[in-house]
Amino acid sequence: MNKWVWVGLAISLAVAAVLSPFASPWPDGLERVAEDLGFDELASEIPALASPIPDYLVPGISSEGLATSLAGIIGTILVFGIALGLAKVVGERRG
Amino acid sequence: MHIPDGFLDTKTWSSLAVASGAVMAVALSGKAKRISEEQVPLMGVAAAFIFAAQMINLPVAGGTSGHFMGAMLAAILLGPWAAFLIMATVLIVQCLVFQDGGLLALGANIFNMGVVAVGSGWLVYNLAKRLMTTEKWWRIGSFSGAWISIVLSAAVVAVELSLSGAVALRQALPAMVGVHAIIGLVEGVITLAVLEFIYKVRPDLLTFGGAADE
Structure with a gap:
């Protein structure tokens, strides 16, 4: 993998690590509409599957x-690893 | 625009799961345009960037936020089939690892942000390519394609919600389209900014849609 791959990955990591704590806590478009139109309470309180890092917060860190x-x-x-693997699979199939 | 569990009824989420699964099978089967050796790492980087950028909610209007989706950007960089796979990858990781978007609604979310957003954006982008004579067509095409990708997938979410009996279409449709018409402008600006950046540093990566041409 050449240099620009690492540059692109570094930019992505910087966005994810540095900017994410400053993301707006306001509801997104769908959440806003759900609140305004009163169907937000339909959302399941208990997830169908327990996620390791719910709500983008690594557990145990204050x-x-x-x-x-x-x-x-x-x-x-x-995501980088999975997409890279997928690209190799899709590429190899007809390569 | 990630639908949580509970908003969609069984017939709606299960139909959309089947639809997304079918598109996934086609995308993986090799009917999709082959990804060249050069594009393999690009697909990883594009997916990583889209995941990262989706974490950044920006305030848009009246206590509402929106974040970049990336379907149009991915399609321009790698073609619509790879873009679908990228969106599906991001959505699956968001759902399973970060509890963002419902598990039962995962197929619906992949349908909305993978099939509808990529498909509509790609259509508009290629329309611009065909109809416009200026060599800067890709700027207008990518911006309007990005806008459409957000607005149309928001409209489809409204239809799904009403089919599920969660809310009436005449309420959901204007509300969803209204707020996402603004979020779509943010999508257009970011899509264009990223393309301009790549255009400056690695213009060879931009075939501007030529990537998926036969």
């Missing part, structure tokens, strides 16, 4: 900003 940054770094690396 600083919320750090917990979010770490979640961002883990997710970015995970």
Whole structure:
């Protein structure tokens, strides 16, 4: 893998680690509409599956900003790895 | 725009799961345009960036936030089939690892942000490519494609919600389209900014849609 791959990955990691604690806590478009139109209470309180890092906060870390940054770094690396693997599979199939 | 569990009824989420599964099978089967050796790492980086950028909610209007989706950007960089796989990857990780978007609604979310957003954005982008004679067509095409990708997937979410009996379409549709018309402008700005950046540093990565041409 050449240099620009690492540059791109570094930019992504910087976004996930540095900017994520500053993300707006306001509800997103769908959450806002659900609240305004009164169907937000339909959302399941109990998730169908327990996630290891719920709500982008690594458990056990008291600083919320750090917990979010770490979640961002883990997710970015995970997604990078899976997408890279998928690209190899899809590429090899017809390669 | 990640739908949590509880908003969709069984017939709706299960139909959409089947639909997304079918598109996934086609995308993986090799019917999708082959990804070149050069594009393999690009697919990893594009997915990583989209995941990271989706964490950054920006305040848009009246106590509402929105974040970048990335479907149009992914399609321009790698073609629509790879873009679908990227969106599906991001959504699956968000759902399973971070509890963002419901598990039963995962197929619906992949349908909305993978099939609808990528498909509509790609259509508009290619329309601009065909109809416009200026060599800067890709700037207008990518911006408007990004906007459409957000607004149309928001409209589809409204339809799904009403099919599920969660809310009436005449209420959900204007509300969803209204707020996402603004979020779509943010999508357009970020999509264009990233493309301009790549255009400056690695223009060879940008075939501007040529990547998926036969």
